[in-house]
Amino acid sequence: MPELPEAEAARQRIEAGALNRTITGVFLGEVSHMSLPSADELAGFVGTQFTRTQRHGKYIFAGSKDGPWLHIHLGMAGSLRVVDTDETPPKYVRLSIAFEGGTQLLFRDPRKFGHIQLIEDVEAFIDGKGLGPDALQIGDNAFANRVGTTRGAIKSALLSQKKLAGVGNLWADEALYQTGIHPEARACDLPTGKIASLHGTMRDILGAVIDTGAVYSKLPEDWLIHNRKVGAACARCDGGEITVKKVGGRSSYHCPAHQMRND
Numbered sequence: 623m624p625e626l627p628e629a630e631a632a633r634q635r636i637e638a639g640a641l642n643r644t645i646t647g648v649f650l651g652e653v654s655h656m657s658l659p660s661a662d663e664l665a666g667f668v669g670t671q672f673t674r675t676q677r678h679g680k681y682i683f684a685g686s687k688d689g690p691w692l693h694i695h696l697g698m699a700g701s702l703r704v705v706d707t708d709e710t711p712p713k714y715v716r717l718s719i720a721f722e723g724g725t726q727l728l729f730r731d732p733r734k735f736g737h738i739q740l741i742e743d744v745e746a747f748i749d750g751k752g753l754g755p756d757a758l759q760i761g762d763n764a765f766a767n768r769v770g771t772t773r774g775a776i777k778s779a780l781l782s783q784k785k786l787a788g789v790g791n792l793w794a795d796e797a798l799y800q801t802g803i804h805p806e807a808r809a810c811d812l813p814t815g816k817i818a819s820l821h822g823t824m825r826d827i828l829g830a831v832i833d834t835g836a837v838y839s840k841l842p843e844d845w846l847i848h849n850r851k852v853g854a855a856c857a858r859c860d861g862g863e864i865t866v867k868k869v870g871g872r873s874s875y876h877c878p879a880h881q882m883r884n885d
């Protein structure tokens with residue numbers, strides 16, 4: 623499921639391939655049961671250009687100074703890419719935006735959990751959603767205050783989009799695994815040094831995933847992402863085994879041998 627790094631990689635693809643080009647057409651695919659603007663609403667973009675992009679947490683925006691903005695949420699399995707217009711489009715394209723010069727931006731979503739909205743103001747949209755600071759941008763003090771003081775499980779605190787925006791199940795597990803914190807550890811019981819180290823690790827992980835364009839096979843071998851199965855040998859300690867437990871309703875893969883509840 624796309625989280626911050628996947629959304630950021632998608633934003634960078636828009637930035638690299640779809641800015642400052644005049645839009646020549648906007649086309650909807652098969653979009654039954656999906657939340658997307660109508661063809662008439664989208665037609666308003668024809669003749670205009672996207673001149674900037676923005677991202678907050680898992681939310682991606684493309685638009686221009688005077689608006690409107692297209693807000694794209696990738697949902698469970700959505701993706702964005704820019705391809706040549708004469709290339710055969712893949713299956714499950716829900717929206718394509720054609721640009722002068724023969725390129726198009728494709729929003730592909732096999733599972734249809736993604737959605738797209740027209741919005742006038744990005745900041746107002748973020749406020750309206752009640753999103754916390756972006757997980758890549760949040761400062762040390764804000765992280766300590768928002769995450770480190772939580773009375774509940776640290777894993778649930780990381781997943782709360784109101785505390786910080788962009789971290790989902792996969793990268794929350796990875797950050798806790800690499801920092802050596804048990805997903806059920808009570809956040810407010812953890813030493814401040816441990817919270818600070820979790821913050822640094824989380825930022826490094828998100829950055830590294832973005833650097834690969836969210837291609838997981840390029841990530842280091844000792845990451846949990848390559849090992850998310852019960853009984854797999856832990857790559858971070860001797861004799862540890864990966865196990866899974868529901869924390870805050872989400873399957874949390876971890877190694878009980880080196881991920882501590884409180885130390």
Ligand SMILES: [Zn+2]
Binds near residue numbers: 860863877879
């Ligand atoms: Zn281990």
